[in-house]
Amino acid sequence: MRLVYILFIILPLFSVSQDSIDVKKKGTLSGQWRTYGMMTSNKDGLKDFNALATGGKLKYQYTLLENLELGAAVYNSTNLGLQDLTVPDSTTGRLSRYEEGLFDRLDLENDAVFLLGELYAKYQLAQHSFTLGRMKINTPLINPEDGRMIPTLVQGFWYNFKRQKTVVQLGILNEIAPRSTGKFYGIGESIGTYPVGRNIYGNASQYANNTDSDYIVMANADFKLTEKSSIKVWNQYVENIFNSFYVKPSLKISESVQLEGEWLHQNRLGDGGNGIDSLRYFHQNSADILGLKISFKSKGGLVILAYDRIMPQGQFLSPREWGREDLFSFQKRERTEGVADNHALVLNYKNEFDVLKENLNLTSILSIGKHWKPEVTDASLNKYAMPDYTHINLDVFFNFKKLKRLKPELLLTSKLGNGDIPDNPNFYFNKVDLFHVDVILNYNF
Template sequence: MHLKRKSYTLFWGWLLFFSGLTLTQAQHETPVASDSLNMLEAESHNPERPIEALKDVFGLGTISGHVRNYFMNTINQGALTDYYANAIGGAMRFKSHRIFGFEFGATGIFTYKLFSNDLNKEDPITGGIAEFEHQLFDVLDTDNFNDLDRLEELYVRYNFKHGYATYGRLAIEDSPLKNRSDGRMKPFAFNGLWLHYDLLEKHRFNLAWINRISPRSTVEWFDFKEGIGLFNQGFQPDGTEAEYHEHLESEGMAMLEYQTRISNFSLKVYQWYLHHISYSGWVGVEYENQRWNLGVQYVLQLPDSFQSTLDYEQRFVQPEERGQVISGQIRYRNPDWELRLAYTQALATGRFLFPRELGRDNFYTSVSRSRLDGFGDTGVLTLSGDHTLGIDHFSAGFDYTRAFGPEVDAFAFNKYNLDAYQQFNLKLHYALKGFFEGMHFEFLYVYRDNLNNSEPEVVFNRANLHQINFITNFEF
């Protein structure tokens, strides 16, 4: 632990050193785009600079980051225990300018508990403790509220004419299954190799190999062999508790992505291979004009043959399972508001399964606190809307989603033993301007209600609950 603390002290010292060098040249520098999807476009404004002294290697760069405060309160059904917590933290990122096509970057992130009730207090009825509030800190060490720093990025990148190659702890583009999903204090983070290539401006390729992960709401880095199954492992189709953690012998994940756009149509194709676990193929097609968007997504999952060599309870996916999902959306928008209607169907050929340690699924019906992972033979309907309230920096939105099909103790298509449910989200967002530009306030209210089963063990921290989230972000 002392060695870990010393390493972080050195890291923050280096960042402060970089900051001092960078700020002396700030009037000549161009800030780095914060949106990773626009990363390549930002490179065109990041020309190579002459090196006249060693300090130029570090001084020709930019510092960016954020400060974040998150208050969360989960109000459970009836006499079940309620929890609340407030976390505060931030991140600082250094990114160098190009040097003969090369650049490097580093990001450190930290979190502290400002206040809370006793998150480890056992509910007298179910024996459970806080779940969502622990996700603000370290879900793998529920007594850890202060030693919560993480070296999130440390990479070197080589830029060439039509793309770049990056190695290390990566700042990556999100994909529909593997993503940062940064709705808490610490997002998902990945280590590996990332290759980006643009062909003729209309064809985008990403190729990646990820061999280490640091899941959301954790502070440590893990190899794939130990990283998959850190969270709730759920149940096997026959009701046996799943025990695949540290049995999968997986070395990593490969991903191939292709995107193109032709007139009003866009196409996205993804292929993920989880070594020794599964293959997942994703195809998405959308038509869009100024007012309307029509889209469809299809996913097919096949198990890796290695799964059949494991004991039944040690398998992530059973050999006979073929997870399939179809999701569709229709969206209408004008300058002030937007409405979306979406439906997703997980077919009865198997459960849709993807490790929760790698991200959250993003189907058209996926909203905060509601995902499809673990379901088969299930339908989900979602109606969403957003409205700009007269001023462009104040907006409000809602989501209503309803899941049809899941039944408690019907494990064949229900990995996490959830009931059919309905959920309502209310969202408010306010961005300050002028002197306080960069500061954002977000409010999220969640109400989730089981449709059939209200037993305390089924609903505790899962359903029949209200949740209040208030987040303050300052980005610089």
Template sequence: MLFLHIILLPARVIAQEHGQEANLPDTSSVKNVQELFTKGELHGHVRNYFMATLNHRSLSDHYANALGAEIGVRTASFHGFRLGISGIFTYNLFSSHLDQKDPIAGKYPSNEGELFDIENPHNKDNLDRLESAYLEYRTEKLHVRIGRFDFTSPLINPQDTRMKPYSVQGVMAQVPVGQHTKLTAAWLDHFSPRGVIEWGNTRHTIGLYSNGVNIDGSPSGYRHHIESRGVAVAGLQGQGIQNSQWQAWNYWIENIANTSYGRVVMPISDRMKVGLEGLYQFQLGNGGHPAHDSTYFPDQQEWVAGGMVGYSTPQWALSANYLHTGGNGRFTFPREWGREQFFATLSRGRLEGTGQSDILVVKSTRNWAPGLSSELALAKAWLPGYGNAALNKYGAVSYWGTLLDVTYTPLLPALKGVVLRLLYIGKLSPNTSLPLERMYYNTNFQQINFVSQLNF
């Protein structure tokens, strides 16, 4: 098993791991290597993703259609040990000119580009990526995984909402602590962000999407210059009094920053619940590099606080969600490692990179019929001015946001495994003084996404 893990780890195969692990029986009667696979499990999906964005005025509009598939294998369990390997391939069936920068903004189309390879916009078919290759050991009291795998937490997570999710490499262990609590500990030193086909260490992945600006407004140049060996993650998740759900996480990015996050959700009646969350972070070492223009995390203490009030029935769920970033700087965490999962989180609406900002989001979900559900959300974000570099890393601007997300899973036996999703996103900043070139995929745009997927 160890030999197989070593030779398969660097291999380039086609597939992507997603979803929940199947609880395969411990097949200690396996007699040879072949039976590890014949008694194991094949999983994956085929996905078609169409995206189109209508940008503001004379800014260029774009569209793209990606087709891809995931193939993965998990062997049978042999005395608690199991090998998993998966990967994904993607093809650009058709698209607008994603390899051409907008003549006004001087940037490539970011959202459609993330369906393929943002490091090489000309690449349309060489888009395969090793997604996972790991050896794990699992019992009732211990779960250990080493290699390449997906990792789920509030700040580092797969977020499989394009063709490729965020993936990590390292070692992870989970153990139960008491009857209702689970401890997770991990060391992660390599990452493969969404929208790329290669793996890289901390130095090469932080800043891949955008470096933004320093607190004095000068361009940041920390990518490829960061000095950090990786991130240590520790998390506790559990159930408290009155069926409350809570979690606490700490992310220690060596030589860069320490970030602590916690949340609790408490039912107050059969139909109502409330939630609170908070985050605090501070600099470690020199923030990534001693030089000012190559420092990722400046010398600051930053905090985030949020809340939620929700009401639900068997068919409806309604919630009001609020988030505030405070402190004396900007909430900063590598967006190449996942997407922050706050109560007020919405697609295409990160608050990472801002300070002294607020967002209020009202969400409504409805189960219309078996297999058919929808979510409608309205957001209002108050952000520092785009010229306030000390509080606005990426030049974001205050906006109104709308989201409509419809998911349909056909119940016909002949269509088992098919999932259809329609996602509409709109961002509007009326009367903004933001220059036109800075609006490109930032605000004043509408976007439609249609995803059809077959799971197997």
């Protein structure tokens, strides 16, 4: 935190020390105003939820000297009071799953969340950049996950090297602000601010506020192997908890067909977060995911068929607080994390077309997925007791030719439970046999 306060003091001093002409040249003010409406209709007599939020971010970037940039961004989410989200479902005793994420889900009575989410110094050379402070990063396992009002943000140091098709990155992180919260936490503290599910013995997990980890080291290399092939490699070292090694090769078969693979290997580090078994986050010794994706692009649009397999020996664990899992089979409004012995097959179709005499362009993504889960009663393989389900998403992005700063989005989601699901509302509520709608208005400036 000392670093954050020092940067916070330095930033305005440099701003006011310049005359008004220089400030206009060197200072840039930008941001986004976002209004986000969300609705979930649950099965039968289970409670439905609604929420409406407005807010966004305001960011200021100032160029000092020739290569040094100072930046700060404040994020806000304000609850417009559509529904009291502190009142749980009467049958299960549980709150909303998606709607509370628009606000500070750890303090739902807080109607206005403010977060100094970015505060950094960035030194930029032709091929190198060095960033120190609070920032936004986008990696396969730590990323903003922009499906809420306030994204996931991090604090630490980040190095980036880029030359032609080669990218090398290295980061050291000591704090994370999980999306849908209003503050930064230490690495271990941040794990457990989201629902914790069950441990492998079937009891409620107790790793929240009991996980010890001081830092994360991230490393990445992207490079071309041949004219038609490339590979991306990531390694995520979470001190005292786990290590994730991710490889993503790609082969361009033709101008219209591309084949990609992925392998994610995890292994436990130290005591998995806590030396006491009942308080531990990462129980198993290892976990593996194998995936394959084929893409076909034509005048009619982009078609993608993706498959992921989580092997039986251990649950895939990646803190939900740190963003979405960037796996081939990912679909908005659900996760693969927390299961072992899992199959997922997803078909995506993306298309763009003009409407309203070419004044409006629409980009639509239809996603249909079948997810085969272990038994909901097997806590060792299914942390969150998620049943088999079929997942259908229709995501529509609106691009107005005369209102280029306005970027609305509409997301329609249906998740249908499959197979024999025990007659227990906890296996359905906010999980399957539901319909969900997001209406998002983004105005960028």
